[in-house]
Amino acid sequence: MAEVPFIAIEGPIGIGKTSLAQKLSVHFDYHLLKEIVEENPFLGKFYEDIDEWSFQTEMFFLCNRYKQLEDIEHKYLKQNKAVIADYHISKNMIFAKRTLHQDKFDKYEQIYHILTKDMPVPNMMIYLHASLDTIWERIKQRGRDIEQNMKSSYLAQLAQDYTDYMDEFEILHPEIPVIRIDGDKLDFVKHQDDLNAIIKQVERHLHGNQAISKH
Structure with missing residues (x-):
């Protein structure tokens, strides 16, 4: 692990990423980074x-997450202050691959790599997953109007995309520990x-590096 903890929590829509990030940030006294969602006008x-609206939606998310990570790097990580985030910017590619047609995805991918090539990378990932029934139940509980029009087929595809992504992430980044949490249990x-x-x-993962301390 890097000297300064930078933990990212990932998983499908409604799985509880923000709730867990908030609780862990309080427990460890880490700065909380929350993704911008409802502010997206598209x-x-x-x-x-x-x-019709996938490219505009994905570009808004990408630009805002880039700005957030840029601020986090300079205001916290470089100041030796630990951070816990309720997302990882690479999630953008999960959604883009699912929602964009090939021509627009090619353009999006180029922009994504330009923006993220020197962004800070989390040194621990927490992956939340659950059955579709559990995910839907939690989406309904939090009651965001904009999410009520989602199709079950889209959510099911997205959940599988996340599983595939995290399996690949562990292979490509063996140096970054991944904690998998079963939301059904x-x-x-x-x-x-x-x-x-x-x-x-x-x-247990934090204590693997004696240099890590609370900030």
Whole structure:
């Protein structure tokens, strides 16, 4: 692990990334980085007509996440302050591959690599996954209007895309530990024991580097 902890939490829409990031940031006293979602002016239209609004939606997310990571690098990581984020910017490619037609994806991919080639990389990943029923239940519980028009087929494809992505991530980045959390078995929002179990896993990886301390 790098000297300064930079933890990213990933998983499908509605799985509980932000809830877990908030709880861990409080426990470890790390800065919380939350992705911009509802501020995206194209998102509602995207869920109604993916083909028509996918490029605008993905570009908005990419530019905003790039700006967030740029700020995090200079204001926190380079100042020796630990960060926990409720996303990893590489998720952009998961969504882009699923939603963009090939010609637009080619353009998007070029821009993505230009923007992210020197961005800070997390030194720990937490991957939340669950069955489609559990994901839908959590989406309904948080009640975002813009997400209610999502198709089950899109969400199921996205969940599988995440599984494939994380399997590949572990192969390509063996130096970055990945903690996998089964959302069907653990509910860290309702049950403190489940949250404690996750905290212990994170601590075990953090303690692998004696230079790491709370900030």
